[in-house]
Amino acid sequence: MTLDAVAREAGVSPATASRALNGTTRVRDDLRTRVRAAADLLGYIPNAHAQALASAEGNRTVGLICHDVSDPYFAGIASGVMRAAAEQDLLVMLASTFREPSREIAYVSMLRAQRARAILLIGSGFQDRAWERAMDAELNPYVRAGGRVAVVSRHRSLRVDTVQPENRAGAAELARALVALGHREFAVLTGPPELTTVADRLAGFREGLAGAGIGLGRVVRGAFTREGGHLAALRLLAAEGPRPTCVFAVTDVMAVGALAALREAGVRVPEDMSLAGFDDIPLVRELSPPLSTVALPLTEMGERVIALALRAPSAAARSRVVRIDGEVVLRGSTAAPPGS
Amino acid sequence: MTLDAVAREAGVSPATASRALNGTTRVRDDLRTRVRAAADLLGYIPNAHAQALASAEGNRTVGLICHDVSDPYFAGIASGVMRAAAEQDLLVMLASTFREPSREIAYVSMLRAQRARAILLIGSGFQDRAWERAMDAELNPYVRAGGRVAVVSRHRSLRVDTVQPENRAGAAELARALVALGHREFAVLTGPPELTTVADRLAGFREGLAGAGIGLGRVVRGAFTREGGHLAALRLLAAEGPRPTCVFAVTDVMAVGALAALREAGVRVPEDMSLAGFDDIPLVRELSPPLSTVALPLTEMGERVIALALRAPSAAARSRVVRIDGEVVLRGSTAAPPGS
DNA sequence: CTGAAAGCGCTTACAG
DNA sequence: CTGAAAGCGCTTACAG
Missing domain, CATH: 3.40.50.2300 (Response regulator)
Structure with missing residues (x-):
């Protein structure tokens, strides 16, 4: 099912069909209705790739790179990201690096190829010059091309928006x-x-x-x-x-x-x-x-980092840092030392 | 950076550049080398959307829908899926439905728009006629169009490949x-x-x-x-x-x-x-x-379900079922009843 | 093996 | 408000 088929069915031009479906421009009410009906009838689903290619808007996906989803720490943050993404009809591409630096870079590259709207890097980076350079080489062109990057728990690499637990x-x-x-x-x-x-x-x-x-x-x-x-x-x-x-x-x-x-x-x-x-x-x-x-408020950190990435880039090219306070909570595993 | 730019830089046609980069067809060695060098020089990253649109192959993404990533059960399965996906250079789009049936259907629709190569549904379905019908209405056209679907813990809906814990x-x-x-x-x-x-x-x-x-x-x-x-x-x-x-x-x-x-x-x-x-x-x-x-071998179940989805559709249009045995393991939380 | 050309399915100035 | 047309960035028959 293509837009053309829908347009034909509705007896309008593809341009009108596109506008009617996206609500970008005013379209005569009866035409809009006819197009909608045709789309429903045919079970039309727009091709997201064609849309991404044709439109300036970019696509509705966000990339999330973490070390391991099955680690509760990352799962918590990822959950926050997904919740926020769901509210904005964004799809999240989740990648686990399994702690391999090279895999992380490969994923960024794949995400760039997908023209992901934003790339989120979760979890401590590696203090490794070679890796940092390679990462910057991926991220810089991405950002220059309008991509958005935000990170959790990662300083020094790049000047990107950051959620930084204290x-x-x-x-x-x-x-x-x-x-x-x-x-x-x-x-x-x-x-x-x-x-x-x-x-x-x-x-x-x-x-x-x-x-x-x-x-x-x-x-x-x-x-x-x-x-x-x-x-x-x-x-x-x-x-x-x-x-x-x-x-x-x-x-x-x-x-x-x-x-x-x-x-x-x-x-x-x-x-x-x-x-x-x-x-x-x-x-x-x-x-x-x-x-x-x-x-640490893990879910909230996830929500914050995606919000950071999606917000319009700050006017000043400076990166923003959201600091997250940790709260000491003493439970049963700590007590006065023996014999005190 | 587009393919055209790379081609120009290398002094070949875009067609040749494409072939050199993808290794689909034989290309003269020196040309291939020149194209590769140009691509490196320019930091060329192919546009996955354009590729998906132009090629018959479809794209390299797989959709994974579960109830909640932060639930260890799903995190375990998701981890297995990601591991297997990584080995095949596939990107996983992960969606959490937070247990809302309507959200699940919305995600399938988004995944169809993305022309995901496969859609994986993890976790028990809802025994609800209306929901089942709506789900079938999404899945059927997808499958007819060549999409692959596999599920974990879900019978009755559709005839799709299934990993079924016993x-x-x-x-x-x-x-x-x-x-x-x-x-x-x-x-x-x-x-x-x-x-x-x-x-x-x-x-x-x-x-x-x-x-x-x-x-x-x-x-x-x-x-x-x-x-x-x-x-x-x-x-x-x-x-x-x-x-x-x-x-x-x-x-x-x-x-x-x-x-x-x-x-x-x-x-x-x-x-x-x-x-x-x-x-x-x-x-x-x-x-x-x-x-x-x-x-239940959660990670393995994740690996199995993606393998099922990616394998060529069975000649007979019958769906395959991989049964997973559960193993009773008695630990400290169970003992003889009091007073016995 | 290589290139010119058509086409994938959309969006969006540009006219009208 | 609507339509014809160009263009997004690739791939792939089709000739050569």
């Missing part, structure tokens, strides 16, 4: 709250240091402790996954020397793994050791004990 | 395992009865119990969400009469809510009451106690 401040505040609980001996379970999010949270936590004259303690690195947290916690327990009374995992996903590891090792949380995460993904409330964490 | 058999087997544990008094927390998945699991569970001469017990209906399970469990506890010794929630997501409700009410699981779910979403392993359930 990772540093949040981690610092968490540290202070933990110190207030009485802890003095800490350890941190961290992810790949080249991720800016990791660096920020680590720095913030260090900063918060430093305010009380306390050092960071042992830092164990693991993958940015449940398994990574599990393994890191095991390594921590296996280490020589006195055990910390409190462990901070830089993401809830890692904290979940850590909690399991502690349980397996017979370490009671919080009696023997306190544990806290970051993000407040929904599942941490279901754990026993429920996890203390720094809560 | 809900009924799985629930029945779970019932038997629970009976073997010693339970005689059951209750079920169920979702909207118009969802086929609910009906099947309920029927299977009933069937399994019937084999031991046991009745289904109280059936409490709730929304298909964590909150729905929470509320349903509360309602169950508030009900008159003797309490069941074992509760089956038709999905893990509901079971998670139920577990929280039981905990809040001071009902110990499994000492006072056993609890089991269905699906084996990743988080249930993290709970204390970890949830007994019927495990």
Whole structure:
């Protein structure tokens, strides 16, 4: 079914049929009605590709690139993006990079080919010069050609609109709250240091402790996954020397793994050791004990980032930054240190 | 950057440039090299819309419609789809219907407009004549026009390729395992009865119990969400009469809510009451106690459904069905009934 | 193997 | 308000 067929059926020109269907220009009422009826009758569905090609408007798709949809953190943000997109009749093309930088760049390229109206990059970037250069090389021409880009949790790359969780401040505040609980001996379970999010949270936590004259303690690195947290916690327990009374995992996903590891090792949380995460993904409330964490409004962040991208570019070519405060929420997984 | 510009730069015709870039036809080596170089130089990215319009091949996008990406069940399946799609350089357009039937139909229509190569429908359909008719009206022309459709957990609608979890058999087997544990008094927390998945699991569970001469017990209906399970469990506890010794929630997501409700009410699981779910979403392993359930290979199901859609249509116009067995896995949330 | 030309299905100045 | 025509950026028979 093409527009031409509809036009013929309605006895008008294709131009009129187009205008009647899109409501762009005034069309005589009876013609409009006839065209609509013809379209219905024929089950006409406009070819979005032809529309995108012919019109200046661009098409109604938005690209969303994240590391992994099955990670609750990204799922939460993606959900916010989808909700907002649905309200504006936008279709979302979702790509999972599975944490491969090269795949991320490939996706941006595909999204450019699709002439996506906007590209959303979710999740910490890689602090890697080569990658940054390649990414800029993709994004810059896209933006110059009128594409819109917005990111979550990603600084330095490009000057694009950004939703930036206050990772540093949040981690610092968490540290202070933990110190207030009485802890003095800490350890941190961290992810790949080249991720800016990791660096920020680590720095913030260090900063918060430093305010009380306390050092960071042992830092164990693991993958940015449940398994990574599990393994890191095991390594921590296996280490020589006195055990910390409190462990901070830089993401809830890692904290979940850590909690399991502690349980397996017979370490009671919080009696023997306190544990806290970051993000407040929904599942941490279901754990026993429920996890203390720094809560981020994930769905809202998704809504914000797409809003940012879709809003007219700021007059000044400066990029906008929406800062998102994390809220420390202490739950059952943290308590005063043993013997206090 | 258009193909024409590349062709000019390389000093060949657009036709040759196209062929050189796509490798469809033999092109003299030196020309191919020149075209490639020109494309690189200019940062050429083909316009996917123009390609889709001009070529018979159709475009490289696949539509995936689910109820809610932030639900771990769908996230798991979606993840499998994305992984498989990535391997074939396909882009996935993901839509969340947020459980609104009309939105689902609207999305199919948008996906048709995009001329998506395939449309994947994930999750139980609605047993609603009007909706089914409308859906068929969208899908039929799409399929006739060469579109491919495959679904997960959805029978009756259309004759399309299907990945069908053995809900009924799985629930029945779970019932038997629970009976073997010693339970005689059951209750079920169920979702909207118009969802086929609910009906099947309920029927299977009933069937399994019937084999031991046991009745289904109280059936409490709730929304298909964590909150729905929470509320349903509360309602169950508030009900008159003797309490069941074992509760089956038709999905893990509901079971998670139920577990929280039981905990809040001071009902110990499994000492006072056993609890089991269905699906084996990743988080249930993290709970204390970890949830007994019927495990479904979610990621694999995602891979299967896209494979089904992409495979050449079966010669016989019959639709193919891939049956997925659920595996009963008993974990800490189920035990012998109290006083046994 | 290569190029000129038609065509994919729409939109949108440009006349009228 | 309406229509004829050009054009969006590609692909692909059709000749050569």
